[in-house]
Amino acid sequence: MSPSWDADLLVVGAGPAGVAAAVMASSLRMTCVVVEAEEVGAKLRAIGALENVPGGWSTGAALAEALAGDLARHQELGRVSVLSGRVVRVAGHDDRAEVALDDGRVLTASAAVVATGVTALAPEDAPWVEAGETRWLPPLWWAAAGDLEGRRVVVLGADRPLGTWLRAHPRAKVHFDVLFPEADRYKTDEVAGNPRLGLDIVDRVTIAPVPEGFRISAWRPGGGVHNFVVDTVLGNMGSKPAAVPGLVVGADGYCPPEEQHPRVLVAGDLKGARMQRIAVAMGDGSRAALEPYYRAQPGLG
Numbered sequence: 001m002s003p004s005w006d007a008d009l010l011v012v013g014a015g016p017a018g019v020a021a022a023v024m025a026s027s028l029r030m031t032c033v034v035v036e037a038e039e040v041g042a043k044l045r046a047i048g049a050l051e052n053v054p055g056g057w058s059t060g061a062a063l064a065e066a067l068a069g070d071l072a073r074h075q076e077l078g079r080v081s082v083l084s085g086r087v088v089r090v091a092g093h094d095d096r097a098e099v100a101l102d103d104g105r106v107l108t109a110s111a112a113v114v115a116t117g118v119t120a121l122a123p124e125d126a127p128w129v130e131a132g133e134t135r136w137l138p139p140l141w142w143a144a145a146g147d148l149e150g151r152r153v154v155v156l157g158a159d160r161p162l163g164t165w166l167r168a169h170p171r172a173k174v175h176f177d178v179l180f181p182e183a184d185r186y187k188t189d190e191v192a193g194n195p196r197l198g199l200d201i202v203d204r205v206t207i208a209p210v211p212e213g214f215r216i217s218a219w220r221p222g223g224g225v226h227n228f229v230v231d232t233v234l235g236n237m238g239s240k241p242a243a244v245p246g247l248v249v250g251a252d253g254y255c256p257p258e259e260q261h262p263r264v265l266v267a268g269d270l271k272g273a274r275m276q277r278i279a280v281a282m283g284d285g286s287r288a289a290l291e292p293y294y295r296a297q298p299g300l301g
């Protein structure tokens with residue numbers, strides 16, 4: 001007797017990789033449960049301008065809506081279900097893959113595709129930042145221009161989204177004080193001289209919430225501390241893989257697909273630091289869904 005599964009395929013994360021996996025699985029008449037912690041295409045929605053995704057997409061938000069529409073169509077066909085929730089554990093067993101959610105639900109299927117991408121570094125991940133109880137900072141790349149105009153804003157870290165944000169909002173009347181470690185200096189070439197930025201190398205920064213916003217203390221190389229208060233602090237310190245417990249994790253924190261249990265397939269940005277692109281993630285997701293399909297075909301596995 002074949003085991004009783006919740007679906008043929010479980011998909012963790014509804015970014016471009018996860019949606020491509022679900023659509024491919026459904027097109028092969030496999031049933032599929034997608035679990036997403038935020039919303040379909042959550043990361044894409046912050047991309048103001050797109051020029052490298054075939055199909056004529058010019059914004060990430062438009063693509064995210066189209067992906068949500070794809071999932072909705074396959075839901076109507078009765079082959080895809082989308083659950084809202086955070087996956088806290090993935091496991092591969094001889095006869096099944098298992099995915100546990102933060103509300104206690106456990107789902108099973110023949111295989112699971114994990115496509116949770118990367119997530120913004122938190123203050124505690126950056127050795128040059130001391131943020132006390134402030135465990136999370138809103139990422140710069142999520143920030144709406146209208147919310148920042150007229151405010152005193154500090155950006156921690158000079159990661160690439162700085163240039164992307166400025167290009168995407170050419171008319172935003174903002175001024176960012178960007179505090180970053182020496183190691184980020186090479187990333188500032190593309191924004192050097194921008195009149196909307198103050199660029200400051202620091203050895204160390206502390207942040208403390210105060211009624212007006214945040215008190216910042218910035219230690220400059222060679223001595224000297226600059227203390228000031230700002231309305232808003234945004235994180236731009238880089239990203240880390242959103243590895244789900246249960247996956248095999250490499251020294252760099254990413255999850256190499258070839259080292260996972262055969263029933264657990266990793267797709268998209270979670271695979272490695274290189275090739276982090278939407279079109280690559282879509283190809284990966286489609287391929288991951290095809291693996292269990294071919295494995296189940298006599299003579300093709």
Ligand SMILES: Cc1cc2nc3c(=O)[nH]c(=O)nc-3n(C[C@H](O)[C@H](O)[C@H](O)COP(=O)(O)OP(=O)(O)OC[C@H]3O[C@@H](n4cnc5c(N)ncnc54)[C@H](O)[C@@H]3O)c2cc1C
Binds near residue numbers: 013161
């Ligand atoms: C500012 C910015 C601009 C970019 N611009 C471009 C560009 O112009 N062109 C390009 O090709 N790429 C661009 N990228 C990269 C692109 O967004 C990624 O390569 C792509 O989104 C990766 O897709 P993915 O499906 O692997 O992961 P993601 O899109 O990150 O999707 C992962 C999904 O998993 C969900 N998730 C995470 N953890 C869990 C969990 N435990 N349980 C359930 N769900 C979970 C997340 O909420 C998310 O929806 C940009 C990225 C950023 C940040």
